[in-house]
Amino acid sequence: MIQIFHNPRCGKSRAGVKYLEDKGVEFEIFKYLDEPITPDELQEVLRKLGKRPLEIIRTKEDIFKEEFEDKELSDEEWILAMVEYPKLIERPIIINGDKAVLGRPAENIDSIL
Template structure:
């Protein structure tokens, strides 16, 4: 099953959702600001993406700038920050089986369909 971690207020996330809808494939929408991923889920997502946890952070968010910017954080500390502040999670994220991609730009999503 394909999953999209989606924020309806985000233009790129809405564009990503449209790509999935146009694909005709079944998928599950996870509104991650309401259904916050656990630290375990975030680790799994990072592993599937093949990135470091810090690469999943939206560094321009005020939460990041005010609380974390300039600090040296371990991967576990970054995961904990993401779980506690889901607004910091880069979006959209699409997972299809063992493949995952951040939909920035949204066209990236086509690579996992």
């Protein structure tokens, strides 16, 4: 089952959901701001994306600017920061089996369908 890390308040995230709906794809929504994610789960998402933690950090978020902008953290520390402050996680993330992609732009989703 395809899964989308979704924030309903984000236009890009809503566009990802609409893109999947328009394609007629069955998927489940993971509201990552409401449902906690564990460090191990986030590490698995990163593996599927083929990215390091800093590559999926939202650097324009206030929490990043206030708490992290001038810090150099290890990958493990970034993962813990994203678990504690899930707003830092880029969205939407679409997962299909052992592959994942950032859905910005939504057309990126095609690469894992």
